[in-house]
Amino acid sequence: MSEEKNQKRGEFIAVCSAKGGVGRTLLTVNLAVALCKKNIRISILDGDFQFGDVSLAMDLQSTFTIKDVIQEITRLDEYTLASYLSHHESGVKVLSAPDQPEYADLITEETLEKIIPLMLTQNEYTIADTGVGLNEKTLLLLEKADQILLVSNLEMATLKNTKAMLETLEKLELRDKVRLVVNRATMESVIQAADVPDILGEEEPIFIPNDFQISSQSLNIGIPFVMNQGKTELAKSVFKMAEQISSRREITMIKKKAPSFISRMFTKNRLKEETE
Numbered sequence: 001m002s003e004e005k006n007q008k009r010g011e012f013i014a015v016c017s018a019k020g021g022v023g024r025t026l027l028t029v030n031l032a033v034a035l036c037k038k039n040i041r042i043s044i045l046d047g048d049f050q051f052g053d054v055s056l057a058m059d060l061q062s063t064f065t066i067k068d069v070i071q072e073i074t075r076l077d078e079y080t081l082a083s084y085l086s087h088h089e090s091g092v093k094v095l096s097a098p099d100q101p102e103y104a105d106l107i108t109e110e111t112l113e114k115i116i117p118l119m120l121t122q123n124e125y126t127i128a129d130t131g132v133g134l135n136e137k138t139l140l141l142l143e144k145a146d147q148i149l150l151v152s153n154l155e156m157a158t159l160k161n162t163k164a165m166l167e168t169l170e171k172l173e174l175r176d177k178v179r180l181v182v183n184r185a186t187m188e189s190v191i192q193a194a195d196v197p198d199i200l201g202e203e204e205p206i207f208i209p210n211d212f213q214i215s216s217q218s219l220n221i222g223i224p225f226v227m228n229q230g231k232t233e234l235a236k237s238v239f240k241m242a243e244q245i246s247s248r249r250e251i252t253m254i255k256k257k258a259p260s261f262i263s264r265m266f267t268k269n270r271l272k273e274e275t276e
């Protein structure tokens, strides 16, 4: 019993997308702050290792980034890791992405295998803003996630790529963890938000309204809109998403380790072979 208690860990949420510029970062930071307002201990891993912009979106002048953590990786424990996180006034802590894209190569699967469990033991929720699409590191984050938020919008190209990504996640047996988020759902488009469940085969997507003024202001001044625009429909939709996410049951460390599909996908090129 006591052993089980010691092994408790927080939940890991990966926010990903098949296309860039769909609102991954905006939703990640606002979701994190919305959860923090519920007195939940939360950190963000900026998993967009080349061009991560979480710090910018929260106006954080990060002294350290994940690159510094990598340099300490052999001695790393939860306390040293904590000293590399930037503290946002909302209470959210952030492990920032490197400030130069070339440093992304320093972040390997092995280092992430060490960093992520330490973040999870320290926080009730850890949210990762992954890079665009599927690459080895994003797949590792998705594999480790308890919940995957796949962000789309109503653009034809985004929907096409989101559908393809859902199919790949199905092949990788990750589909059950995915919750589709349709961002800018109220924007004028040939495709209506109500058509998305049929197009993508997802019964209950989370819909986030379109509000470019609040969104771009939030990103540009670095104040998450749930902090200063809490009464807008946009903020209310994120509070609702936080409610849906946090109403899930508590999970523990003693979960069965899922088989790794990353090697299947990238080393053996299995998916490619299947289509040839």
Ligand SMILES: Nc1ncnc2c1ncn2[C@@H]1O[C@H](COP(=O)(O)OP(=O)(O)OP(=O)(O)O)[C@@H](O)[C@H]1O
Pocket (backbone or CB within 6 Å): 017, 019, 020, 021, 022, 023, 024, 025, 026, 027, 048, 132, 183, 184, 208, 209, 210, 211, 212, 213, 215, 216, 217, 219, 234
């Ligand atoms: N709900 C929304 N309503 C209106 N505009 C939005 C909404 N969400 C995001 N945007 C706008 O979309 C743009 C991209 O947002 P953001 O940077 O969060 O996307 P991203 O997916 O992280 O992009 P990247 O792939 O470049 O990292 C921004 O200009 C933002 O203001």
Ligand SMILES: [Mg+2]
Pocket (backbone or CB within 6 Å): 024, 025, 026, 048, 053
């Ligand atoms: Mg981004």
